[in-house]
Amino acid sequence: MASSSSLYSNSPCAACKFLRRKCMPDCIFAPYFPPEEPQKFANVHKIFGASNVSKLLNEVQPHQREDAVNSLAYEAEARIKDPVYGCVGAISVLQRQVITLQKELDSTNADLIRYNEILPNHGGSSSPPPPPTFYYPSPWNNDDPLGDAYHTGGGGNI
Template sequence: MASSSYSNPPCAACKFLRRKCLPSCTFAPYFPPEEPTKFANVHKIFGASNVSKLLNEIPPHQREDAVNSLAYEAEARLKDPVYGCVGAISVLQRQVLHLQKELDATNADLMLYASNEVSHSYPLLSNPTFMRINAQYNGGEPNPRYASPWNNGSLNENSNTTNANGSM
């Protein structure tokens, strides 16, 4: 069996650049051979030379985060060449504002319903349209206890409705 002087596959950067991957390769820890598109995108947007310079200027404990940021920005730039990450951030901020307004409106509704439930008052009783509909279902007289068009006055003590047995 022929022995190989090379035991590890080249990193994605060296494979893309078609060069020998040395043990001191700057890219190897951050661009593994299993992720070739990660380096291809970063190279297309920033260039290998600029990425190499950047990695050499950054402290070693911050390099992985920097490479992940470069990869994210490169992917965003390929999707949206004009705005890149800023476009994605703007869309997300608009969604957050819309959802915050929706949440505020829902919380206000909940507070309104909770306060009505506690005080047992029904704000619909003072609504003129609702009072007219309620009067129509209650024989011309509005039901002061509970204004609901579907109960047909069943909560009114002197209602003339019949029960299931046919008695009053």
């Protein structure tokens, strides 16, 4: 049975098929948008536009292009699923989860320190638990990118 790649080896890539143009051997899209994944290109085209995707691919190093396309496809799918927040909604949820978990961990570590003070020669470990050292930098800053409106379901005022 023919493999997927041989089946499609003479087909235009998903981008050229979508754009109804001839897929040339040096097509910038072809390595990342195989014909068997038409939705991947349709999504990035809808959200970013083929021209912007092409420009971006030309701006990054060839070895970075696969990751760039995959992150664009991820963002595009998120924006199609959630036109208002896109994948920024996920960042906001995750930032709050990190803050909540860190607070919980700080509190639990404080309890462990108290136990160690009461019972210095017993317990599961011979030394007191280490203080919480987990560092969680936000990629840009520690502010929630969307604020409370996102989390309470409210919208902006107009």
